[in-house]
Amino acid sequence: MTTATDSPPTQRPPNNNSWPRRLLAFIRNTWRGLTSMRTALILLFLLALGAMPGALLPQRSLNTGKVDQYIAQHGWWGRLLDQLQFFDVYASVWFSAVYVLLFVSLVGCLVPRTFEYAQQLRAKPVRTPRNLNRMPHHASSTTDMSPEDVVATAKSRLRGWRLTERTEESGARSISAERGFLRETGNLVFHFALLGLIVAFAIGKMFSYEGQVIVQANGSQFCNSGVYAYDSFTPGLRVDGTQLTPFCVKVNSFTPTFLPSGQPEQYRAAIEYQSGADLRTGQWRPYQLQVNEPLRTEGDRLYLLDHGYAPTFTVTFPDGTKRTKSTQWKPADQTTMLSQGATKFDRPGVTDPEQRRKTQLGVTGLFAPTAAFQGPVLSSSFPDLRDPAAAVDIMRGDLGVDSGRGQSIFEIDQSQVRKGALKRVARENIRPGQEITIDDGTKIRLDGVRRWVALQVSHDPSQVWVLGFAVALLAGLGTSLVVKRRRLWVRATPSGSGDEPGRTVVEIGGLARTDQAGYGEEFTRLSGELLEQTAASHREEN
Amino acid sequence: MPVNQTWSTFSDYAYYTAVVIYVLAMVFCTAEQAFGRERRNAGRRRSRELVGAAGPPPESVDTPGISTGQPAPAGPRPVPERLGRMGIALTVLGVGTHLTSLVLRGLAAGRVPWGNMYEYVSVACVTAVIAWLVLLRRFSARHATTFLLLPIVILMFIGGTALYTTAAPVQPALQSYWLVIHVSTVAASSGMLLVPGVASVLYLIRRANVANPQRFAKLSGKLPGEDMLDRIAYRTTIFAFPVYTFAIICGAIWAEAAWGRFWGWDPKETVAFIAWVVYAAYLHSRATAGWRGTRAAAINSVGFAVTVFNLFFVNLVTTGLHSYAGVG
Ligand code: HEM
Numbered sequence: 001m002t003t004a005t006d007s008p009p010t011q012r013p014p015n016n017n018s019w020p021r022r023l024l025a026f027i028r029n030t031w032r033g034l035t036s037m038r039t040a041l042i043l044l045f046l047l048a049l050g051a052m053p054g055a056l057l058p059q060r061s062l063n064t065g066k067v068d069q070y071i072a073q074h075g076w077w078g079r080l081l082d083q084l085q086f087f088d089v090y091a092s093v094w095f096s097a098v099y100v101l102l103f104v105s106l107v108g109c110l111v112p113r114t115f116e117y118a119q120q121l122r123a124k125p126v127r128t129p130r131n132l133n134r135m136p137h138h139a140s141s142t143t144d145m146s147p148e149d150v151v152a153t154a155k156s157r158l159r160g161w162r163l164t165e166r167t168e169e170s171g172a173r174s175i176s177a178e179r180g181f182l183r184e185t186g187n188l189v190f191h192f193a194l195l196g197l198i199v200a201f202a203i204g205k206m207f208s209y210e211g212q213v214i215v216q217a218n219g220s221q222f223c224n225s226g227v228y229a230y231d232s233f234t235p236g237l238r239v240d241g242t243q244l245t246p247f248c249v250k251v252n253s254f255t256p257t258f259l260p261s262g263q264p265e266q267y268r269a270a271i272e273y274q275s276g277a278d279l280r281t282g283q284w285r286p287y288q289l290q291v292n293e294p295l296r297t298e299g300d301r302l303y304l305l306d307h308g309y310a311p312t313f314t315v316t317f318p319d320g321t322k323r324t325k326s327t328q329w330k331p332a333d334q335t336t337m338l339s340q341g342a343t344k345f346d347r348p349g350v351t352d353p354e355q356r357r358k359t360q361l362g363v364t365g366l367f368a369p370t371a372a373f374q375g376p377v378l379s380s381s382f383p384d385l386r387d388p389a390a391a392v393d394i395m396r397g398d399l400g401v402d403s404g405r406g407q408s409i410f411e412i413d414q415s416q417v418r419k420g421a422l423k424r425v426a427r428e429n430i431r432p433g434q435e436i437t438i439d440d441g442t443k444i445r446l447d448g449v450r451r452w453v454a455l456q457v458s459h460d461p462s463q464v465w466v467l468g469f470a471v472a473l474l475a476g477l478g479t480s481l482v483v484k485r486r487r488l489w490v491r492a493t494p495s496g497s498g499d500e501p502g503r504t505v506v507e508i509g510g511l512a513r514t515d516q517a518g519y520g521e522e523f524t525r526l527s528g529e530l531l532e533q534t535a536a537s538h539r540e541e542n
Numbered sequence: 543m544p545v546n547q548t549w550s551t552f553s554d555y556a557y558y559t560a561v562v563i564y565v566l567a568m569v570f571c572t573a574e575q576a577f578g579r580e581r582r583n584a585g586r587r588r589s590r591e592l593v594g595a596a597g598p599p600p601e602s603v604d605t606p607g608i609s610t611g612q613p614a615p616a617g618p619r620p621v622p623e624r625l626g627r628m629g630i631a632l633t634v635l636g637v638g639t640h641l642t643s644l645v646l647r648g649l650a651a652g653r654v655p656w657g658n659m660y661e662y663v664s665v666a667c668v669t670a671v672i673a674w675l676v677l678l679r680r681f682s683a684r685h686a687t688t689f690l691l692l693p694i695v696i697l698m699f700i701g702g703t704a705l706y707t708t709a710a711p712v713q714p715a716l717q718s719y720w721l722v723i724h725v726s727t728v729a730a731s732s733g734m735l736l737v738p739g740v741a742s743v744l745y746l747i748r749r750a751n752v753a754n755p756q757r758f759a760k761l762s763g764k765l766p767g768e769d770m771l772d773r774i775a776y777r778t779t780i781f782a783f784p785v786y787t788f789a790i791i792c793g794a795i796w797a798e799a800a801w802g803r804f805w806g807w808d809p810k811e812t813v814a815f816i817a818w819v820v821y822a823a824y825l826h827s828r829a830t831a832g833w834r835g836t837r838a839a840a841i842n843s844v845g846f847a848v849t850v851f852n853l854f855f856v857n858l859v860t861t862g863l864h865s866y867a868g869v870g
Binding site: 040041054062089195290294470471477530 | 710
């Protein structure tokens with residue numbers, strides 16, 4: 001599109017219109033309307049507007065809990081917004097409609113423009129206008145040179161311009177020159193890259209997946225062998241989780257460093273991994289996993305997302321049997337890493353289900369990496385392990401783990417407590433090495449604490465393409481905004497009989513084809529030089 | 543690396559000094575406006591005639607020569623002009639002080655000085671003022687300096703009070719060379735986009751005045767011509783927009799490394815996207831019949847509003863992954 005014309009010429013349909021014709025006309029007009037500049041503009045607006053609620057309202061894709069809370073707080077209004085997909089903006093019908101329309105409009109706009117572009121590539125610069133002094137930029141003078149020499153001089157000066165020479169009917173010689181065609185190239189590259197980027201993005205949405213898993217940093221392993229290995233898994237539309245790239249990871253240790261203020265400085269996990277051929281040979285390769293430095297292997301990426309503590313409890317039952325468990329507790333406060341959780345025990349040797357349900361133990365409460373007591377209330381004053389302590393409730397009875405309902409590993413089932421099936425038998429603060437003895441003689445000891453890391457595996461086969469298109473987009477954009485399209489004409493006319501004989505009138509005209517200002521300076525310089533070179537005697541400029 | 547308290551303190555002094563200097567510069571430029579109306583109006587009449595003469599918008603308006611850098615024709619300069627020049631000199635001094643504050647911040651914290659909102663606002667503001675000074679070499683819009691400095695001073699005031707953060711290293715997610723590239727380019731391009739934002743608002747004011755001479759009657763006479771405002775807005779936008787695009791792409795690359803996905807509709811990403819689309823609409827509007835002029839200016843103003851919204855609302859109210867540690 002050279003000049004932006006929109007609002008297609010509305011042709012009045014002839015009277016004898018049969019309905020297929022009318023339909024055709026309707027389709028044609030719709031298409032023209034859809035691919036017009038004004039429609040593109042309006043759609044761009046709608047796209048911006050439509051994306052807005054995604055920033056203002058909580059989104060399911062980011063945080064389901066917040067969405068539920070929002071809906072609960074806002075009653076029918078929240079439910080209405082939910083019905084209208086305001087909590088899934090980027091998957092909503094209306095948002096998709098806008099970008100699909102924009103996509104169609106873009107294709108519809110680019111196809112004809114590409115043809116036009118190809119034609120223009122071959123076309124000669126337009127004929128020199130009759131009245132160059134009507135051009136926005138204009139200069140002229142007379143010289144002793146012959147028109148041929150003037151044209152030759154001008155040609156050598158206009159190197160880099162696309163130009164053609166013509167001899168006019170009046171005997172005058174002229175040059176039409178054009179420069180900055182690259183602008184159109186850049187513009188097309190930009191829009192095509194945009195198209196490519198959208199397609200690559202959409203393909204990514206189909207074939208990508210993301211899975212999160214918590215692994216204890218004591219040499220524990222995780223393998224990308226299937227969905228079941230993950231705590232949570234978000235597949236793309238075409239992913240069923242059966243064909244994950246196999247690789248395994250072993251987390252040996254996790255080392256956070258903190259500033260004295262408690263602000264984290266760096267997180268590092270020393271891991272080993274196996275992928276590809278290593279899986280057969282059993283070789284492990286070491287890697288330092290850090291924030292900002294994911295492990296990239298076999299087209300997958302492994303990220304260190306989060307960390308936390310897993311207190312280790314040993315329960316010694318009255319009969320002398322022991323059970324030790326380190327269940328991860330989750331940070332309740334990210335700045336102090338005060339954590340909460342529940343570590344659950346079955347009494348060993350009890351096989352009768354009735355009995356089992358009476359003797360299960362839950363150790364639940366708070367864990368502080370650096371204990372700070374306000375009276376008996378535990379809080380944490382620093383995120384690192386300096387002086388760990390836990391404030392726990394010991395619950396005995398039926399944990400409800402066999403009830404068939406899914407249970408969070410971070411808490412005990414409160415409905416069991418309300419039913420009276422689970423009773424608190426002790427509440428104490430405890431430090432590593434200390435133990436709590438409950439009424440039946442069972443001892444619960446806090447042995448120590450382990451660290452865990454939250455890992456994420458991401459897979460997106462098309463993201464390199466997105467990057468490639470983004471780079472092309474930027475290059476096209478830069479080119480099209482920097483390059484100016486401009487035209488220059490030179491006409492050398494032998495002076496008429498009335499004037500001094502043997503002289504040539506040199507006229508130069510210029511026109512900037514784009515919005516961009518600044519051609520004036522270039523024109524003044526260029527025309528000045530041209531006229532200088534043709535040895536102007538009576539020079540006039542305006 | 544420990545924080546150097548002395549440098550940090552001097553950085554703060556330099557920051558406050560810069561704000562004071564900008565305010566002084568505003569006073570001088572306003573004084574020029576107040577006293578220098580007659581002459582300027584004469585000048586504007588001249589440029590109007592030029593507009594009338596040539597069909598398409600004349601490009602001669604923005605040729606250098608009438609701008610600050612050129613010596614005045616002859617004789618002593620009139621008082622208003624001297625005031626205006628002093629205003630510009632003060633602005634330059636303010637930029638120097640402002641830059642000093644940033645350099646000291648960086649030295650104090652041992653990292654690039656754009657790791658939290660306070661520093662970000664500071665970088666954006668200094669870029670805006672520098673962009674304006676560069677533009678003044680081409681456009682004789684000196685007397686509009688006040689209107690540019692007004693939002694700068696407000697932003698810097700908010701930055702220095704509500705958003706102020708003591709110098710400190712940044713948290714793990716921000717420790718990446720992408721911080722250097724992404725945040726600096728976002729801050730710089732947002733700062734630069736403040737200029738077309740202001741120019742477009744002024745344009746709209748002038749237009750409103752043309753439509754109804756009673757509205758903004760006093761203000762409008764003090765502004766540069768519509769044509770010049772339009773051109774200032776366009777020129778700056780086409781420079782800042784690719785930089786902004788680059789910044790968003792860098793942000794996506796960084797997000798891929800830090801958060802596991804290059805784009806996730808995090809509130810900040812979303813609003814950045816919206817601003818980008820609005821500026822794309824602005825560029826389109828300039829090529830669409832019937833949308834140039836007022837509508838284009840309105841779109842550009844909206845674009846700037848979105849940018850500011852992104853800075854304040856999204857950083858302070860919503861919670862996303864984008865964390866500028868230590869605010870509030
Ligand atoms: C998908 C959304 C679109 C975006 C984000 C977009 C973005 C842009 C941008 C940033 C520019 C200015 C840079 C340049 O000149 O290369 C531009 C220019 C242009 N776009 Fe688009 N565009 C979109 C869709 C379209 C569509 C659908 C059309 C056709 C109707 C179109 C036609 C044009 C034209 C003709 C120009 C050149 C304007 C000029 O010469 O200044 N664009 N576009």
